[in-house]
Amino acid sequence: MNREKIYLFDTTLRDGQQTPGIDFSVEDKIAIARLLDEFGMDYIEGGYPGANPTDTTFFRQKRTTSAGFVAFGMTKRAGVSASNDPGLAVLLQAKADAICFVAKSWDYHVHVALGCSLEENLASIRDSVEAARAASREAMVDCEHFFDGYKANPAYALDCARTAYEAGARWIVLCDTNGGTQPQEVREIVAAVIASGVPGSHLGIHAHNDTGQAVANSLAAVEAGVRQIQGTLNGIGERCGNANLVTIIPTLALKPVYADRFEIGIDADRLSGLTHLSHSFDELLNRSPDHQLPYVGASAFATKAGIHASALLKDPKTYEHVPPETVGNFRKVMVSDQGGKSNFLNALKRRGISVDKDDPKLDRLIALVKEREATGYAYEGADASFELLARRILGTVPDFFSVESFRVMVERRFDANGNLKTVSEAVVKMAVDGTTVMSVAEGHGPVNALDLALRKDLGSYQAEIADLELVDYKVRILNGGTEAITRVLIESTDATGIRWWTVGVSDNIIDASFQALMDSIIYKLMKNRDLAGRIAAE
């Protein structure tokens, strides 16, 4: 069966740049354009040449190889001819394949924001499209506030769309600029536009997420006949964002209701790079990925509930709407107080630990995890502490060293120059290699001092932990006040690049940190032995 093409138009670099807190440099734009181009977008809107030096520089050369490179800007102003409009001149000079004009299509906006007549606005649309075509650019028109405009004055909104189409625009994009339109309204209004003479093959949708329905509105528009979808990576964009292409793309590709009728320019191989694309983009923005993002989030295929895990391990289809690997994500069965034997057996197997389902030690481990979680531990975020706990119950963790006691002192005092200073010192009494050692260290704060003291004098293990590095430290107060229970999570890494999380819980933040630090060091020593064992076996 012949499938119709849905064109994907990415506006991460234009509407995405209107996101509060996001500000791309030229280098950022080049890197993001490359990611999008390689992924297979049909159009990449790079920004608004002439609006600021970054965008003007970005459009000094074409930045895409296969995607259409699109410059955005407003239609010519009323009262000047197209050839005398400086803004339009900059758009025509931009090294772009296409120009996407933003045009008013709500009569109220024409009167209030532009202050010109309805006819003058139609003339601006027509003349701008014709100028772009005369300059051999593909022309598109973003009909701003189209749905609100249609509700206020349907005849005028339709006139704007038809004027753009008749002037030769390849795409007339219906914009839900304020983001309040509902899917049913989108369906009805798109149908009215098509009935007025603008074919669906020339229509696009640009939806904002102000009622959380930008993706639903985009899909409703496709069902009603539009064939271009505008959106952004991870749904960034003005206010609550734009339609999230990272959600729309797999939906179009994997859901039979769309995949049977439509094709997109992204094949299965590229689709399997979607999670990577989404996370690489977050990395560029220097922000943590949203764990609950559909398809690509770390929790998108994670299962905590025991009943779910049990069925999932018999057949993943029982609790997964699509296979995670189709989008480059992976299944995660977690251990927590919500889990049963299946969660634990799976988690242990992943760590190379085999234990029989009927082994009483497994019951002991499950009971201990549930008991500890009730007191504040959280093992789903502390993989290394879970593994240590499991191995301890199964009796496979060597006694590397033991800590008999520790003391941490924080002193605030004036130094010799009269400057106020805070000094932290830790003393740890340990039994290592059959001898008792007192290790003393000063640090930047009590936890750092404790960490340094713990790692300073580990006898025969000292060299082994030289590359151990703490990369993140998170504190969570579990119930208010200074007497509250505190949970500390520590992320560690070493020269192998592997990262692991450990947890400590106590009514004393230093003691909670100590537990997490100890687990981190012991996990590292155990990991070294596992690695050495594997190398010896090869």
Ligand SMILES: CC(=O)SCCNC(=O)CCNC(=O)[C@H](O)C(C)(C)COP(=O)(O)OP(=O)(O)OC[C@H]1O[C@@H](n2cnc3c(N)ncnc32)[C@H](O)[C@@H]1OP(=O)(O)O
């Ligand atoms: C719905 C959207 O997301 S549209 C995205 C718009 N993007 C941006 O605005 C980001 C970049 N914008 C800018 O840097 C600036 O607004 C510029 C450079 C484009 C223009 O700056 P200025 O000339 O100082 O104008 P200013 O921003 O104050 O106002 C916009 C002007 O454009 C006019 N205008 C707005 N839309 C259109 C349009 N579709 N066609 C013609 N003129 C328009 C307005 O009437 C206003 O004119 P006025 O100055 O005579 O009142």
Ligand SMILES: CC(=O)C(=O)O
């Ligand atoms: C054009 C655009 O970004 C909007 O109408 O939302």
